[in-house]
Amino acid sequence: MLDHLIAGATVVDGTGAPGFVADVGIRDGRIAVVAEPGRVAEEARSREDATGQVLAPGFVDPHTHYDAQLFWDPYATPSLNHGVTTVAGGNCGFTLAPLHPERPEDADYTRRMMSKVEGMSLVALEEGAPWTWHSFGEYLDALDGRIAVNAGFMVGHCALRRYVMGPDAVGGQPSPEQLRAMVGLFHDAMDAGAWGLSTTQSSTHSDGDGRPVASRHALPAELIALSEAVGEHEGTQIEAIVAGCLDQFSDAEIELFVEMSAAAGRPLNWNVLTVDAAVPARVPRQLAASERARKAGGRIVALTMPILTPMNMSLGTFCALNLIPGWGEVLGLPVDERIARLRDPDVRAGLLRRADSKEAGVFRRLADFGRYVIGDTYAQANEGLTGRVVRDIAAERGQEPFECLVEICAADRLRTVLWPMPTDNDPDSWALRAETWQHEDVLLGGSDAGAHLDRMCGAPYTTRFLGDCLRGRKLVGLEAAVKMLTDDPARLFGLRERGRVREGYHADLVLFDPATIDAGKATLVHDLPGDSPRLDSRALGVTAVWVNGVEAIRHDRVTGAVPGKVLRSGRDTRTVSTR
Secondary structure, X not given: OEOEEEEEEEEOXXXXXXXXXXXXXXXXXXXXXXXXXOOOOOOEOOEEEOOOOEEEEOEXXXXXXXXXXXXXXXXXXXXXXXXXXXXEEOOOOOOOOOOOOOOOHHHHHHHHHHHHHOOOOHHHHHHHOOOOOOOHHHHHHHHOOOOOOEEEEOEEHHHHHHHHXXXXXXXXXXXXXXXXXXXXXXXXXXXXXXXXXXXXXXXXXXXXXXXXXXXXXXXXXXHHHHHHHHOOOOOOEEEEEEHHXXXXXXXXXXXXXXXXXXXXXXXXXXXXXXXXXXXXXXXXXHHHHHHHHHHOOOEEEEXXXXXXXXXXXXXXXXXXXXXXXXXXHHHOOOHHHHHHHHOOHHHHHHHHHHHOOXXXXXXXXXXXHHHEEEOOOOOHHHOOOOOOEHHHHHHHHOOOHHHHHHHHHHHOOOOOOEEEOOOOOOHXXXXXXXXXXXXXXXEXXXXXXXXXXXXXXXXXXXXXXXXXXXXXXXXXXXXXXHHHHOHHHHHHOOEOOOXXXXXXXXXXXXXXXXXXXEEOOOEEEXXXXXXXXXXXXXXXXXXXXXXXXXXXXXXXXXXXXXXXXXXXEOOOEOOOOOO
């Protein structure tokens, strides 16, 4: 007997083939039958009429930071609401394990680092996760059987370094014995099911003490040794971040990526390729790394987002503005001192010069402060400004836009929410995105879901992209769009029997209305441990989501079931070799 029958749906199976109407039966967590309507003879415990709706494979998000959130939110909201049934975590060099059993202070260091570098609530990290593990395998075990999504995790280079080198991981170099210990620890993690290595050398990544995170101090030889270890395990990968990911790679960064991927014989993915027609040299430069990797026996895959991610800014809390060269030292000051410095015309002029400089890289797009929209305000002096564009307010007041923005924020003691209007929302940029998506080494994703919780909301990219494909710009067809969100990432990670609607595959499925699928406006909610805030977005047009054959979402509400699996390398992933 079937557990459930979905009758009359238009099946878009993830392969890119044309959709077809079929009945799809689920049994024991798998897709048991895909047949012409009315041809399924087997009885089902339950069934639903899905006429006019689309049934697709569950979406696979290749870049998330749900490592901590899954402990207090096993449903990985809002990703699961938006049809994501599998998430890749442990990215950017940051994981919660391994932790040294004789240094309990390492957990506190890790929490403060994650709070700073990934914008996670420190209170939520302290109160929402049990912190009972030491080895990476124990961390995976702590999640097993209690999550609603499928989740696989890379091992963070920073955690490996900290475990072996202690505080010397920041600023120091490992001895030959320490490097062997680090590689051995990494092997243990992959034996337990880690998907591979994640690392960062990005200049934007600093720990809770404001110092460059541990992996930024690693020399190429250390990275190559760890990459070689990746190649000794089945179903593994590399994920890496360097400073050039934000704008354009240097020759040395391209060479490092190529050497790492070739040494492992595994794909290396990086985040995130920003596409902007105003910077036409960026895409060819970034994809040159992929071309060189293929010639060297490696593969480098660029992740890119198919939407413009809603983002909050503030002069009062850590956000992308802090990452502009020279801005962090001003925005890190106490509030009164910060306001005084921001009101200084010479300081403002210096900040604007730095924001518009070549060294600002992709953050240059944040430098047009006249295009910002005022969000939430708090002072009486700012009443009526919410929703207005700074340029218009500045013109009324006879001020320069940045000066006007500073005065608005100062009146709110810097609590004002700012919404930067994207500069790359033009037809030429969207045409360039559509062209870039067709490249064999470009993959949709990079949501950062689970991180930067009160600043951005990338998790709904799946439904917003499909809505745009069906009723908006229509840059790609439905079948191609679904393939980009399902089979393409599943094949990159070597997921076994996932990513397609096919008999025998795991029943990770999303049923949606093509006429209404979309994502609602990002809104601030306070539902994290300690009443901490995050941005959330409703899923529109998603009827239901199944994970391993169990209904996990119905009409944007979690069912309470936790059918997700911790996906372990080798057992749940097969090797995607580049050799």
